[in-house]
Amino acid sequence: MATETLVETFKNLIDGQWVESASGETFASTNPANAAEIVGRFQASAEEDVNRAIEAAQRAFPAWRETAPSKRADILYKAADWLEAGLERFAEELTREEGKTLAASRMEVKRSAQTLRYYASEGMNVAGETLPSDDPETFVYTRREPLGVVTVITPWNFPLSIPARKIAPALVTGNTVVFKPASDTPLIACRLVQALHGAGMPAGVINFVTGSASKTGTPLVTHPAVKAVTFTGSTGAGEKINRSVRLSTRVQLELGGKNPLIVMDDADVEQAAELAVKGGFELTGQACTGTSRVIVMDSVHDRFVEALVARTRALIIGSGLRKGVDVGPLANESQLRNVLDYVDIGKSEGAELAFGGERLTEGEHAAGYYVRPAIFTGVTPNMRIAQEEIFGPVISVIRAGTFQEAMAIANDVEYGLSAAICTADMNAARRFIAGIESGVVKVNRPTTGNAVNAPFGGVKMSSTATYRESGRGALDFYTQIKTVYHGMQG
The missing domain is CATH 3.40.605.10 (Aldehyde Dehydrogenase; Chain A, domain 1)
Known part of the structure; x- marks a missing residue:
C-alpha cells in the first residue's frame, strides 16, 4: 500500500x-x-x-x-x-x-x-x-x-x-x-x-x-x-x-525507434561493447534512441558478445538515488510487464538468452520495478524482438556476413530514428551515413544523445x-x- x-x-x-x-x-x-x-x-x-x-x-x-x-x-x-x-x-x-x-x-x-x-x-x-x-x-x-x-x-x-x-x-x-x-x-x-x-x-x-x-x-x-x-x-x-x-x-x-548499432570487423570490440551498453542500458533502456539491435560482423561476433556480457554483468542495478548505481528501475509496472513479456517472446522465437532478462525481487529490489538487462543472441531479423520497439533494457545481437547485409538488416524495420556504426574505416562510415534510413546518425558514438543546437527527429514511422x-x-x-x-x- x-x-x-x-x-x-x-x-x-x-x-x-x-x-x-x-x-x-x-x-x-x-x-x-x-x-x-x-x-x-x-x-x-x-x-x-x-x-x-x-x-x-x-x-x-x-x-x-x-x-x-x-x-x-x-x-x-x-x-x-x-x-x-x-x-x-x-x-x-x-x-x-x-x-x-x-x-x-x-x-x-x-x-x-x-x-x-x-x-x-x-x-x-x-x-x-x-x-x-x-x-x-x-x-x-x-x-x-x-x-x-x-x-x-x-x-x-x-x-x-x-x-x-x-x-x-x-x-x-x-x-x-x-x-x-x-x-x-x-x-x-x-x-x-x-x-x-x-x-x-x-x-x-x-x-x-x-x-x-x-x-x-x-x-x-x-x-x-x-x-x-x-x-x-x-x-x-x-x-x-x-x-x-x-x-x-x-x-x-x-x-518510436528500433535503433541499430553496426559493429564492423575492424571495430574496437571493447569500444563497441561500451557503446552498446551505454545506448541500450543507460536510462534502463527507456529512450526512443536507445540501442535495441546490434548487428555484428561474423568475424568479431563471439568476441563482441563476450565483451558485451562482461560489461553488462558488471552493471549495478538499484535505486537511482544510491551512489554507484548504473541502472535504475523501469518507470512503472506496465513497463516491467512489457519487458518481461518480450523476454518470453524472444525465448519462444528461438533466440538464445545469453544474459539477464529476469525480474529482481530480493532485498532493495523487492519494492520496485527492476529487471536485469537482457542480451539475446542467435536473433534473426524477422523475429519480433528484432522488429518491435520494446522500450526497455533488451539488446538483440544479429550476425551479418557483409556490410551490405548489415545495412539491409538495419534498414529492414518500420522505424528510422537513430543509428550508429563502430568502425575505423572512413569509407564504411561514409557509406553508412549515406545509406542508413535514419534521422540521426552516429559514427563511433552511442545511438542515444543529441545536442541542444542540432536538429532532432526521425524518418519512416519514427x-x-x-x-x-x-x-x-x-x-x-x-x-x-x-x-x-x-x-x-x-
Missing part, C-alpha cells in the same frame, strides 16, 4: 492561477524504485479543465505575440537560472519520480536550463527575408509570425528536457502553450512550469493540466483554437493524434518527418510565413 504521509497535492495552472480540477479528484505519482512511496498527488483533469486552459491561452495570445522579443527571452533566462539554482533538489525529485540515476537527472536539469537559454538567444533572431522584385514600385518581403495556441504533450522518460525543448521555442516565438505531461512524471514537469510562471510569464501564456490521456486528450488535439500539437510518445498514440487533428492544425510527432525538434530549425514549427507585397502610392 502506498504511503500518504506528508504528501503534497499539486494543482493545475490555468490563466495564471493554481487551481484544482473541476472534479476535485486527484491521482498519485509514485516512486518506481519503491512503489509504496507516493511522490505527490496531482489533478485528475478532464475535458472541462483542458478547455478552460485552451481558452485562457487563446485570450493571452494577442498580448503575448506583441510582447518584445527581449522580454520573452528574459523570462526564459530567469527560468533557467531558477532551475539551476535548485539543481540538486530537482534532480532528486526527477529520480524519485522516474527512476533514472541521479547523475542522469542532474544532466537533464542542466540540459533543460541550457535549452531555455539557447532559445532565449535564438528567439532574438526570428525574422523573415526581403526578396527581389521585378516591379521597382513594389517591396516584397516575408514575416515570421506565431501560430497561436500550441498544445504540448510529453512522455515520462525525459520529463523535463523534452518539455523544455518544445515549450521554449513555442514561447519565445510568441505562441501560448497548454502543457500536459505524462501522468507518471507530473512533478518535475510542474517544476518547469513553476520556473516559467515565477519568472514573470503573463497569465494564460503557459497553462498546465495533469491527468490521463483518455480524459484530456480529445480537446488537446481537436479544439478549434489549437493551432499546433507537438507530441512525443508511442507510434500508436501519434497515429491516433494525426488522424484526429483538424486540417488547419500543424502537427509535430516524435515517436516521425511525421515534417518539422524537426531542437536546434534553430525547431523555430520553424512554431512560426508561419506571411508574404507581403508593399507597393508605393502615387
